Amino acid sequence: MSQSQTFSEPNPNRLLTALPAEDYQRLLPNLKPVTFSLGDIIYESQGQMDYVYFPTSSHVSLLYIMIDGSTAEVGLVGNEGLVGIALFMGGDTTPNRAIVQGAGEALRMSATAMQEEFKRGGAFQLALLRYTQALITQISQTAVCNRLHTTEQRLCRWMLMTHDRTHSDELQMTHEFISNMLGLQREAISITSQRLKDKGAISYKRGHIKILDRGILEECACECYQVVKAENDRLLG
Secondary structure, eight states: OEEOSSOSSSOOOHHHHTSOHHHHHHHGGGOEEEEEOTTOEEEOTTOOOOEEEEESSOEEEEEEEOTTSOEEEEEEEOTTSOBOGGGTTTOSOOSSEEEEEEOEEEEEEEHHHHHHHHHTOHHHHHHHHHHHHHHHHHHHHHHHHHHHSOHHHHHHHHHHHHHHHHOSSEEOOOHHHHHHHHTOOHHHHHHHHHHHHHTTSEEEETTEEEESOHHHHHHHSOTHHHHHHHHHHHHHO
16 A cells, blocks of 8 residues: 555545535545555454545455455445444454455545544534445345355356446456455356356456446346445435
8 A cells, every 4th residue: 555646536435525515625634545556455353443544446345354264255345435434433443354356546534533523423424324334234235145145146246346346347356366255166256257258248367357248247146236236325325
């Protein structure tokens, strides 16, 4: 992670752009642009959290790591939200690892500045609480999905959620990376990806997936994608 001297887009984080102009101007001196690379670890499980991050062109996976080292993604954060909800929910650590899934930029804010603004109440506090509700819905639906739905349904849901946050048809990730996110065997991801390729939904080569027909992914995905999307739209606008 590195600090940026300039910001390539005029603050496209949806939580921040939804704030009244007066509130945003008050926050602006405390928002510092940073650049993330693929695989950067923002927080480690139980690690000290000194900042919150508002992704703009980056997106971040929240991973749960088991004792044996196996992993599964429990949440995905893009420019609709922020990373670090524990800092305004009463804690200063998190049981999850936050790792950059899509390289890009974010706005960083110190925990102290964020907490002071949160205590003021008003639009900023409401925005963070509404986002937290949306994230809880995503985490809950992911748990249900991982228990009840097929590998193809889960993979399509995950691709659609990632696509929403990258705003690009090009996804830079290996089958091994996806298997770590979904808690599945790499072979299962390879077989399912080939099936989606045969249907014309995607093309892929090592480390690179291209979405060719989003409609096919939506048809093959389970209801979980639409549940999470609808809740995001309802709460975040």
